[in-house]
Amino acid sequence: MRILILEDDKYIAEGLSTGLHQHGMVCDVFASGRLGEEALSAVSYDAVILDLSLAEIDGMDVLAHWRHKGMDTPVLILTARDALPDRLAGLNAGADDYLCKPFALDEVIARLHALIRRSQGFSQTEINFGQLSLNLNSCSAKLDGHPIELTQREWLLLQLLVTHPQRVFSRAQIEDKLYSWQQEVESNAIEVHVHHLRKKINSKIIRTRRGLGYQLGEEP
Structure with a gap:
């Protein structure tokens, strides 16, 4: 999951990230609203x-x-503006959730997971694909009931494919989900991740679509 953080307080932004x-x-973290507008137009968060x-x-x-342009990315407002009129205005303007400062990090994470699950059409925290089980909250996977070290x-790659x-x-779309703008991407990085997942789960878990990219393969 790739998250855009627009926060002008450096310490809060660093703590969240x-x-x-x-x-x-x-x-990706920005303090500027203008840069945030450009970021959401450039990357699928x-x-x-x-x-x-x-x-x-x-x-x-x-x-x-964002909403006027038809962007439907889930938005969690995180602000010190805690008056009821502010909360109502934020939700009525198109926010999916509203949380006031100070906040607990665990609650932010739980709310993000809930927003993302709903946006992807999942009501449960666990997704099963054959003998493979993914827990979206704990970011963990099991195969035949046994934990997989990932x-x-x-x-992130496995979750992306299983949920779609x-x-x-x-490859460019996968890189957008796995790496922030501040992180360098090796030329063969995605191929390496695919190779490791095939080795840890099975060789057919990810299908290569020549000239197009990658897709979820057969159930393990």
Whole structure:
């Protein structure tokens, strides 16, 4: 999962980014509303954490602009504006959830998971694919009931394919989900992740679509 964080407080932004990374998420962080608008137009994010007090453009204006353009990415407002009129205005402007500062990181993560599950059409935290079981909350997988040791990016790739079983992802699209803009991507990185997943699960778990990319393969 790739998350866009728009937060003008450097320490809060760093804390969020570090905490979400430890829970298997890839994050891009901006303090500017204008940069945030450009980021969401350039990358397919799974969710956005939006502060309302941003540089250049107020967070409410950013949200209104996104929704006016038809962008349906789930948005969690995270702000110090805790008055009821502010909460109602944020939700009525198109936010999917509203959380006031100070906050607990675990609650932010739980709300993000819930937003992303709903946006992808899943009501349960666990997805089964044959003998493979994925827990979307704990970012863990089991095969025949036995835990599979996965790196963060192996998990992200596996989760991406299992939650979109009919879709073919190009290498560029997979890179967008597995790496933030601050991280370098080796030329063969995706092929390496695919190889490791095939080795840890089975050789047919991921199908190569020549000239197109990768797709979920056969049930283990």
